[in-house]
Amino acid sequence: MRRRVTTSVLSIAIFFLLAASFSLHVFRHLLPSGNAINSRTLNQPVDRLRNYAVGEAAVSVLRVLRSPPRHRPPPTESVLLLDWDVLLLPSPNTSTAASGRPLSCLFHTGATSLARPAGPVAFLCSLPNSLRRFRPFYTPRLSEASSNASGWVGQEDPPREMLRSTQLAYESVSTADDVIVFVKGVNRRRDRDLPASSLRCVFSPASGGAAVATTSVTSSAQEAFRCAHPPAAEVSSIGPFRVSISTGPEAAPIPTLANYHRPGGPASGGRLSICACTMVFNAAKFLPEWVVYHAAIGVERFFLYDNGSEDELESVVSRLGSQGFDVTTRFWPWPKTQEAGFSHCAVVNRDECEWMAFIDVDEFVYSTDWDESDQPNRSMMGSLVAVGPEVGQISIKCLEFGPSGHRAHPPGGVTQGYTCRRRNEERHKSLLRLDAAAVSLVNSVHHFELREGFETKQVEVGEARLNHYKYQAWKEFKAKFRRRVSAYVVDWKEPMNLASKDRPPGLGSDPIEPKGWTDMFCEVNDTRLRDATRRWFTEVKLDGAERMAWDS
Incomplete structure (x- = not known):
């Protein structure tokens, strides 16, 4: 009896072995070749892969090896930014985010830090000092600030590490x-x-x-x-x-x-003639003056890339919108990505705008031809882009203004207070015909590479110039030490490339006010833009007091 059972088991085993061998031979064309990615890689999440990548030969195998995954929302994720800031992106399933109550980031040890809203769906918090010496860094949870803090290691398997x-x-x-x-x-x-x-x-x-x-x-x-x-x-x-x-x-x-996302349909409606794009950080104080002025001379829409502002930017933009100005904000928290931000701005707005002025909020386009104008008009900027179809970019030289004796932000704004500048032109900024941008979208912040067949027009200072209020009162200027936004410019806190034109002459790597700062960079007294803006934007209140149109 025992011999009969053994024989039956052996027969069944041989049958399955032969069946498996036959199936492997028949369906061998469905398996990846030797130079394709292996099945172990295919079954790993992309964010967990370490030494594998999905090869082209493996794409057709995916449909055979597994059925389509179920639709699931993204999990809560986080990114460790510079200066120990944490960008927290809660899962759409996180109800706490919409509670309206004060929130905090709850870390795996029970440590917490304040969670501040950052953009429409994200939060910013600081990595607690107690966790900065330990690796790995785990994604925190969004928690109500009043809740009892307790760690959560062991409640998730495996816990998600922060991205960098x-x-x-x-x-x-x-x-x-x-x-x-x-x-x-x-x-x-x-x-x-x-x-x-x-x-x-x-x-x-x-x-x-x-x-x-x-x-x-x-x-x-x-x-x-x-x-x-x-x-x-x-x-x-x-x-x-x-x-x-x-x-x-x-x-x-x-x-x-x-x-x-799959591409959408073409944009409806016509294109605007001139728009402006800039990256901002804590620029709410300066924004109304910049928007009111440039809208008056012909800029129709403004695109702001918010690099993690902590001031009243949102409320200022809302107020400008209620006053009829077309200002759009895009949350862009990524450190040292100014070139990428400008590339992004150029490509996503190509159907909306013909020309884009890539200038900062401390830079103002002006022409000496406007010296005698009693009022601004929207054709002023238009006259600068009245060029032939071969011109893909207009380069305008910068004149850099100094503190002009001020120790604090001047009443009436930068155009009213900073009137003394350096003699020589420094660098340039550009108005880009968006259709002319090179396929690569390469730019140096100051200008873009162009497609074949387009050229850059260099504008002389006598025709147009950019008033760059670069060296302001020290209290304002030292904020630049926080971080330079260009991907390829060394932060001023780093003792490197001290001769760069990006740095003020003689400034070291510490945010210490140089002796005589208030009177530095003053070689030419230049009140042209101040005088013009006083004519154009001075308002008289009921009590007879005067103020600029951008003063709230």
């Missing part, structure tokens, strides 16, 4: 023809870009899980990467999706927060 802003795919734009992904940590040095042929775009569910498709990268420059859209069938059954960059066959995709 120094290596992150942080934004994407879908055009009709391709996808543009903005990524930190790939092209790390100016003019040393990895070849597009060595890179891939990787598409994966935002909730985590394996990648569903990859496509070729067609352009790699600075922090902007262009690639083809994935096949619609790969991204139609589940969502939302994210997109990242892989730097090689054995390299993990860069961690990503960049959401991917």
Whole structure:
């Protein structure tokens, strides 16, 4: 009897072995080849991959090896920014975010820090001192500030580590023809870009899980990467999706927060003639003067990239909107991404604006032809862009103004108080015809590279100039020590590149007021713009007192 049972078991085992061998032979074409990515990689979440990337040969295998994942919202995620700031992105399932009560970031040890709203769906908090010496850094939870703090290690398996802003795919734009992904940590040095042929775009569910498709990268420059859209069938059954960059066959995709969307339809309505785009941090005090002035001379719409402001920017923008000014704010917390921000602004607004002025809120366009004008008019800026179709960019030189004796922000604004400047022109800023921007979107903040067939027009100071109120009262100026926003400019706190034109002459690496600061950079007394703005914008109140139109 025992021998009969043994024989039966052996027969069954041999049957299954032969069946498995036959199936493997018949369906071998469905398995990845030796040079394709292995199945272990396919089953790992993109944000957990360490030494693997989704190869092109593996894309067709994904449909065979697993059924489509269920739709799930993204989990709560966080990014460690510079200066120990934490950007917290709660999951859409987090009800605490909409409670309206004071909130805090609750870390795994029970330590907390105040959570301040940052943009429409995010919060900023500080990593507590007690956690800065320990690795890894875990994503905090959003908690009501009044709740009892307690740690949560062991309640999540595994806990999510913070992403790092120094290596992150942080934004994407879908055009009709391709996808543009903005990524930190790939092209790390100016003019040393990895070849597009060595890179891939990787598409994966935002909730985590394996990648569903990859496509070729067609352009790699600075922090902007262009690639083809994935096949619609790969991204139609589940969502939302994210997109990242892989730097090689054995390299993990860069961690990503960049959401991917299929391209929408063309924008409705006509294009505006002139818009302005800038990146701001705590610029609410200066914004009304800048907007009121430039709107009066012809700028029709303003795009602000908010680099984590902590002042009254939101309320100031709201007030300007109620006064009829067209001002749009985009939350852009990513450190040292000014070039990428300008590239983003150029591509997403191409259908809305013909020309874009890339200038800062302490820079004012002016022409000596306007010296005798009694009133501003919207054709003033228009006269600067009245050029032939071959002109893709207009370069305007800067005149840099000093503190002019002021120890605090001058009454009436920068145009009224800062009237003494350096003699020589320094650098330039540009008005860009958006259709003329190079496919790479490369820019140096001051100007863009252009497509073939377009040229840059250099404007002489006698025709137009940019009043740059760069060296203000020390109390205002020292805020620049916080961080330079350009990806390729050394922060002033670093004792490097001290001869850079970005730094004031003689200024060291510490925010200490130089002796005689209030009278520095004063070589020419220049009141042209002050006099013009007094004629144009002075208002008389009922009590007879005068004020500028931008004073609240």
